[in-house]
Amino acid sequence: MIGLLLCLPAALILAAGFVWPVLLLGRISFNRTTDMGAMEEAWTLETYAKIVTDDFTWDLAWNTITLSAGAAAAAVALALPVTLLIRSAPPRWRGVLALMAVAPLLVSGTARVVGWMAILGDQGMINALLTGLGLTSQPLRLINNLTGVRIGLTESLMPYCCLVLIAGLSRLDSRLEEAAATLGATRSRTFFRVTLPLAAPALAAAFALAFVLGVSAFITPRLMGGGRVFVVATEIFDLALETVDWPAAAALAMLLLGTLVVAMVLRGVLAGREAPR
Amino acid sequence: MTHLRLERLTRRFPGTAAPAVDGISLDLPQGALLALLGPSGCGKTTTLRMIAGLEVPDEGRIQVAGRDVTSLPPHRRNMGVVFQSYALFPHLSAAGNVAFGLEMRGVARADRAKRVADALALVGLEGFAARKPRQLSGGQQQRVALARALAPQPDLLLLDEPLSALDAKLREEVRDEIRAVQQRLGTTTVFVTHDQTEALAMADLVAVMHQGRIEQLATPEEVFERPATRFVATFVGRAAILAAEVVSPGLLRAGEATLQAAETPPSGRAEIFIRPHHLRPLADGVEAANALPARVTRRTYTGDIITLECDSPAGRLLAEVPGGTQAALLRPGDALRLGVEPGDLRVFPA
Amino acid sequence: MRRTLLAAIATIGLGVPAYAQGGGQITLQAYAGIFRDNYTQTVIAPFTAARGTAVQYHDGGTSAAMLGTLRAQRADPQIDVVIMDVTTAAIACAEGLVEKIDASTLPVIGDVDQQGREAGGECGPAVTYDHLVMVYDSRAVTPAPTSLAAMWAPEHRGRVALSAPPNIQGLALTAILAHAESGNWRNIGAAMPKLRELAPAVQTFDPNPDGYTLILNNQVRFATGWNARAQLYSDQSQGRIGVTLPQEGTVFQINTINLVANSKNRAQALAFMAHALSPEAQAAFTERMFYGPTNSRAQVSAAALGRTALAPENRSRVIGLNWSEMVRLRDSWNQRWRREVIAASSR
Known part of the structure; x- marks a missing residue:
């Protein structure tokens, strides 16, 4: 009872800050847009029908899923060694290293993108180095395209993966790795046969979080895609703030939200089945 | 014939004044069971970990069967270790756990299956091969840990407080089993415990440790009846x-x-x-x-x-x-x- | 209350416009940044000084964001006057978020030129004219280009920033190219081959934060822009940023000024609109920021007028694009850009 009462403030904030806006958004998605762009109050599924039957929507969905799945996988793969390093560091360094791993979260997405331009741009550090060494004559196209978004998204998801993995691997008993060593396993075999399988749930959780964040990512695709990368989030932005078609923006947002909710529930069910108790 | 020899083994942990292990020397004959007995913090577990290669000594040498293993990494020492928490691999079955060491040593698949079955039979767990550790009781987990350590036929069996997680009744039963198995196989064994009853009941030799040193190294009877130092007299019995x-x-x-x-x-x-x-x-x-x-x-x-x-x-x-x-x-x-x-x-x- | 009553009595009795009484305050929603700074100094400050009416400036972001605010406040408007892009204002007008208005309510509308009156439809008239320009890095591009064709030059490959539709700069550029190729701005088919040809040279179709910054950071050499800001940035960068009204022509971007429906300060809001559209305010803002005046009686110096599209030599280059027509074409233009231009720009 006390526990429920203590949850009340959070529940109220969630209701006011999340549930209510989502309900409003849902309402707007049933409105109609006239051919000159004005929004009319209505209860119609026209907008949904138009979105679902448009091939471009499915291209968007495919782009979004492949992009975020790839970036999430890369982020997890890169976060794992970082996390293992933190785990093997002396205890008094662990906190500092963990903080460094998640420090990018403290920098605004926009500022990070500006940094990426300086590094990845046609006249950026990497291309200056490559052309300076005579390795390439034409600059490598590392930004304002899908490559740029992949790099930027992977980097922006890594801190979240680190957070999840640090928490997940802290419960991994280091005696298990010692036991493997005493049984004759080299470091690499210990990693692949013991550490990695035991880290699998944490890796899956990190991937799921990164994937969801990647699907809803807007700033990175927008600022690093050079207008060449179309994902659901950038399309919602264009619909809401360029063409001012709110019903379409709302409907697409609701479809995205619905898909993510279904995906999370499915994952929960699958994970629950895998690990009883 | 000496099987395990420790020479002036010393380990200091950074930031601590006194060494955790302070110049320990001992000889253990082939097939004997040595109990390292002492209160917590006396250096007994650190000694065991140095023998296993999980801890690097600052000074001193470790010889097994005449071979200096001091600088060998744990995976090249051929020792079986039973950890206090058992450290069973939760993602592998009992058989998978027992097979792990055999696999790492490159034992052929067919041979492996037989040796896994033998090891599980040795500890009385024939029917439990497919169970995951979390589906086993504490005593069964302990036996799997023992079978896993013994299956690769180690030069030395090292047990770190193997009974401390068991309840009193089971502890006595498993204690006798470990002793019986050890004697049947003739595996030279080092056993860490803070429980004098365990040490006296199981060991051929007891090393009573205190503040990183061995106070007395003798048979259980000798330690009990003729304690060499005031500490031994108060700690044992x-x-x-x-x-x-x-x-x-x-x-x-x-x-x-x-x-x-x-x-x-x-x-x-x-x-x-x-x-x-x-x-x-x-x-x-x-x-x-x-x-x-x-x-x-x-x-x-x-x-x-x-x-x-x-x-x-x-x-x-x-x-x-x-x-x-x-x-x-x-x-x-x-x-x-x-x-x-x-x-x-x-x-x-x- | 008493003041309102007095104003009402005065109106009935003397037959003068309802906004004649001073004092009070209104809230204006318009663009942030340098628009706000310059508009405050040249238009708002004199208004407040003359009438004692305080003007709260609400940074509106983009026109679409401003429309969002109006929609959200429909039941209880906090904004009295809004300056926004004509296409978005048309939506606000159709949704009844802003009042229908004419010269009988706001006599100064009679002085607004015909295009400016028609642009706003039944709602508020045009308050500024801007037009699409090509901006370039004057250090890297010599001699100064006069034609959009400069962007197609091989030596500038990879150094062009365009804004793709649905952004209105992208729509404007497409219309200009269509007009140059076929004489009809609606004929996107005529623009497509040119755009497909340019596509591989484009660094970004979504310049961030904007094309001017990318030029100053040496990221690109060409971008499209709106004249008023381009002129200011050109001055600020000591001419590093060059501005060209291309010989292919240009199209207007029009901002209209509107009275928010159910404004709580309607009389003062109308007074402000009258001031904003007055020859004096129009001229002052043009002198400062090079937006073309919509009041045909505004007296602007030749120097300032020369930097707008209303200069006699520029007038003939303005293509008569109808934005309400453009809104209907937008979706299909957007599709063609994505399928034919951006897809052909693999980088």
Whole structure:
């Protein structure tokens, strides 16, 4: 009872800050847009029908899923060694290293993108180095395209993966790795046969979080895609703030939200089945 | 023939003043079971971890069967280790756990299956091969850990407090099993424990450790009956401790009583340790080298043994008497006489 | 209350416009940044000084964001006057978020030129004219280009920033190219081959934060822009950023000024609109920021006028694009850009 009462403030904030806006958004998605762009109050599924039957929507969905799945996988793969390093560091360094791993979260997405331009741009550090060494004559196209978004998204998801993995691997008993060593396993075999399988749930959780964040990512695709990368989030932005078609923006947002909710529930069910108790 | 030799093994942890292990040397014969016995923080686990290669000694050497293994990583030492928490791989079945060491050593698949089955049979877990660790009881997990450590036929079996996670009843059963298996295989074994009963019951040799050093390395009987130091006398078993003065070699004054002892320091202040079972109630008229009048102050009944706390001119004494005897009927306030052989008094300079 | 009553009595009795009384305060929603700074100094400050009416400036972000604010406040408007892009204002007008208005309510509308009156439809008239320009890095591009064709030059490959539709700069550029190729701005088919040809040279179709910054950071050499800001940035960068009204022509971007429906300060809001559209305010803002004046009686110096599309030599280059027509074409233009231009720009 006390526990429920203590949850009340959070529940109220969630209701006011999340549930209510989502309900409003849902309402707007049933409105109609006239051919000159004005929004009319209505209860119609026209907008949904138009979105679902448009091939471009499915291209968007495919782009979004492949992009975020790839970036999430890369982020997890890169976060794992970082996390293992933190785990093997002396205890008094662990906190500092963990903080460094998640420090990018403290920098605004926009500022990070500006940094990426300086590094990845046609006249950026990497291309200056490559052309300076005579390795390439034409600059490598590392930004304002899908490559740029992949790099930027992977980097922006890594801190979240680190957070999840640090928490997940802290419960991994280091005696298990010692036991493997005493049984004759080299470091690499210990990693692949013991550490990695035991880290699998944490890796899956990190991937799921990164994937969801990647699907809803807007700033990175927008600022690093050079207008060449179309994902659901950038399309919602264009619909809401360029063409001012709110019903379409709302409907697409609701479809995205619905898909993510279904995906999370499915994952929960699958994970629950895998690990009883 | 010496199988395990430790030479001046030392380990200091950064930021601590005293070494955790301070120049330990010992020789262990082939097939023997050594118990490293001591309170927590005495360095026994660190010693075991250095033998396993999980901890690097700052000084000293470790030899196994004449081979120096000091600088070998753990995976090249061929030792079987049973951890306090068992450290079973939760993602592998019991059979998978036992097979792990065989696989790492490149044992062929067919051979492996047989050796896994043999190892599980050895610890009485034939039907449990497919179970995951979390589907096994504590005792079963312990047995899997033992089978896993033994399956690759290690040069040395190392056990770190293997019984501490088990309840009292099971602990005795598993203890006897470990001893039986160890003796059947003849595997030289080092066993870390803080429980003297375990050490005395299982070991061929007991090393009592204190503050990083070995206080006494001897057979269980020797350690119990003839503790080499004051620490061993207090840590292993119970004893009445009497403040005394050496009157002359072999003769001590404790309180208002005079006692004869087989061995004493030449002179000066001393402490006398008397094990409860060495004090015997004397029937009327029976004389003894050391006979002390005493009065029961407290009686503790534990079934087959009754412990009597008594006041005597020499000081407070503890006596154990078998149930069913005349002395077992004594109650607080009753008087009696207690005798002890001069050879059973352990006297240390105070 | 008493003041309102007095104003009402005065109106009935003397037949003067309802906004004649001073004092009070209104809230204006318009663009942030340098628009706000310059508009405050040249238009708002004189208004407040003359009438004692305070003007709260609400940074509106983009026109679409401003429309969002109006929609959200429909039941209880906090904004009295809004300056926004004509296409978005048309939506606000159709949704009844802003009042229908004419010269009988706001006599100064009679002085607004015909295009400016028609642009706003039944709602508020045009308050500024801007037009699409090509901006370039004057250090890297010499001699100064006069034609959009400069962007197609091979030596500038990879150094062009365009804004793709649905952004209105992208729509404007497409219309200009269509007009140059076929004489009809609606004929996107005529623009497509040119755009497909340019596509591989484009660094970004979504310049961030904007094309001017990318030029100053040496990221690109060409971008499209709106004249007023381009002129200011050109001055600020000591001419590093060059501005060209291309010989292919240009199209207007029009901002209209509107009275928010159910404004709580309607009289003062109308007074402000009258001031904003007055020849004096129009001229002052043009002198400062090079937006073309919509009041045909505004007296602007030749120097300032020369930097707008209203200069006699520029007038003939303005293509008569109808934005309400463009809104209907937008979706299909957007599709063609994505399928034919951006897809052909693999980088």
